[in-house]
Amino acid sequence: MKGWRELEIGAITEAGSADNYNTGSWRAFRPQWIEENCIQCLFCWIYCPDSAITVKDGKRGEFDYNHCKGCGICAKECPGKKGKKAIVMVEEGK
Amino acid sequence: MGKRIAITGNFAIAEAMRQINPDVCAAYPITPSTQIMEKFSTFVADGKVDTELVTVESEHSAMSACIGASAAGGRVMTATSSQGLALMWEMLHIASGMRLPVVMTLVNRALSAPINIHGDHSDGMGARDCGWIQLWSENAQEAYDNLIQAIRIAEHDDIRLPAMVCMDGFIISHSIESMEMLPDDVVRDFIGEFKPKHPLLDIENPVTYGPLVLPDYFMEFKRQQHEAMLHVKDVVLEVAKEFQKISGRSYGLFETYRLEDAELAIVVLNSAAGTCKDVIDEYRDKGVRVGLLKPRLFRPFPYEEVAEALSGAKVIAVLDRAESFGGFGPMFMEISAAMLTNGSKPLMINKIYGLGGRDFMPEHAAVVIDEMKEVAETGKVKILKDYLGVRE
Ligand code: SF4
Numbered sequence A: 001m002k003g004w005r006e007l008e009i010g011a012i013t014e015a016g017s018a019d020n021y022n023t024g025s026w027r028a029f030r031p032q033w034i035e036e037n038c039i040q041c042l043f044c045w046i047y048c049p050d051s052a053i054t055v056k057d058g059k060r061g062e063f064d065y066n067h068c069k070g071c072g073i074c075a076k077e078c079p080g081k082k083g084k085k086a087i088v089m090v091e092e093g094k
Numbered sequence B: 001m002g003k004r005i006a007i008t009g010n011f012a013i014a015e016a017m018r019q020i021n022p023d024v025c026a027a028y029p030i031t032p033s034t035q036i037m038e039k040f041s042t043f044v045a046d047g048k049v050d051t052e053l054v055t056v057e058s059e060h061s062a063m064s065a066c067i068g069a070s071a072a073g074g075r076v077m078t079a080t081s082s083q084g085l086a087l088m089w090e091m092l093h094i095a096s097g098m099r100l101p102v103v104m105t106l107v108n109r110a111l112s113a114p115i116n117i118h119g120d121h122s123d124g125m126g127a128r129d130c131g132w133i134q135l136w137s138e139n140a141q142e143a144y145d146n147l148i149q150a151i152r153i154a155e156h157d158d159i160r161l162p163a164m165v166c167m168d169g170f171i172i173s174h175s176i177e178s179m180e181m182l183p184d185d186v187v188r189d190f191i192g193e194f195k196p197k198h199p200l201l202d203i204e205n206p207v208t209y210g211p212l213v214l215p216d217y218f219m220e221f222k223r224q225q226h227e228a229m230l231h232v233k234d235v236v237l238e239v240a241k242e243f244q245k246i247s248g249r250s251y252g253l254f255e256t257y258r259l260e261d262a263e264l265a266i267v268v269l270n271s272a273a274g275t276c277k278d279v280i281d282e283y284r285d286k287g288v289r290v291g292l293l294k295p296r297l298f299r300p301f302p303y304e305e306v307a308e309a310l311s312g313a314k315v316i317a318v319l320d321r322a323e324s325f326g327g328f329g330p331m332f333m334e335i336s337a338a339m340l341t342n343g344s345k346p347l348m349i350n351k352i353y354g355l356g357g358r359d360f361m362p363e364h365a366a367v368v369i370d371e372m373k374e375v376a377e378t379g380k381v382k383i384l385k386d387y388l389g390v391r392e
């Protein structure tokens, strides 16, 4: 491990280093994507505080469960299709 | 050469800020520092500076915006007082922990309750352990000079720490004094260009500011901050030497007044030092060997140098314009610690004075010197810590 003389001052580190740590195990509730109700509005992607919604070619993909904390914001914001949510929260371990 | 002008402490600071021309200022008004930003905002409106002035909704936000702007790569300044500094408290630690050289003027004012808008040092002393460099100023000239030097000190490569320049609320901030202002170009050349380290706006080289650091690395970063503080004394002296060349005014880590052969020594910060010097002259005329030490750099505190300067004194009276309830005044604690470093064992007394802007009068200084004389003659301290100028 590095000593204080070797470290960059002020704890300034590489960008996006949160990617190196799997913090998804903190989750108590898991968001589940119900693809047939999804209208691809990407609200979930905008609102997710942990960048845990993967998007490829402008289309929503699976959750990044290594980083999703299960806060439920995406489920709350998801408009879904005709009143049917495209994200529901399920208790972990169930 | 500079221009001699009549100016208040607040306007002197505003003028220094105009000459420094920082990239960003984020501030929220609070008495007695309000006029600084009021005046500075007219410079912004009139196009006399290139500064982005961010008017925020609180001092907490002011310091937060300063931190963001400094991390983005700007030269950043602000000003506050009292409750304003108290509200900034958690952000003060973040500025120093991220090693951002933000420079702030603190116009010293009492802390509530009861509410009071006048000058004492409770605010600055409360921020003693926030990791900021502190320079204290007796008058408008010193505040102006200190602010310009603070930019160089804070931004120095060996340091990279935020700095605050303190001056007494109302007594200095609102009183008109004669002062010498340097030419704009001389100040600009003196401070030079700000070279940020890892600016967030350098999008080619993205970095993270403020990551989570757990027990495995936290102490190493605190040790770095301590190391930076160890370099401050040298840099303060180096910058002072250069400043003398452009101004003719000399600065050190502290100022001494008729201290060389003094048996009795007063230690006091800021404006009250001026009053003490006059009274010291009167006592010197009567043959009393009394002198004064006025700290300039309070954080980091120059223990060895102060102890050396005070080593000839038999009795030291430390005057504190701030309370540590149930403890000694903050300056007394520093001077006691300093005297331990060189083994000279003077008799010491601590006087709490001037809280909430209570006037410090020449007769108060005389009371202190008379008491020191008695202590020197009897070899006994009657009351170690006491209040000065309080009604029974
Ligand atoms: S539950 Fe929270 S963290 Fe997880 S994907 Fe939804 S918004 Fe993001």
Ligand code: SF4
Pocket: A033, A037, A038, A039, A040, A041, A042, A043, A044, A045, A060, A074, A077, A078, A079, A080, A081, A086, A087
């Ligand atoms: S918010 Fe709901 S509907 Fe919109 S993209 Fe996300 S999952 Fe699909």
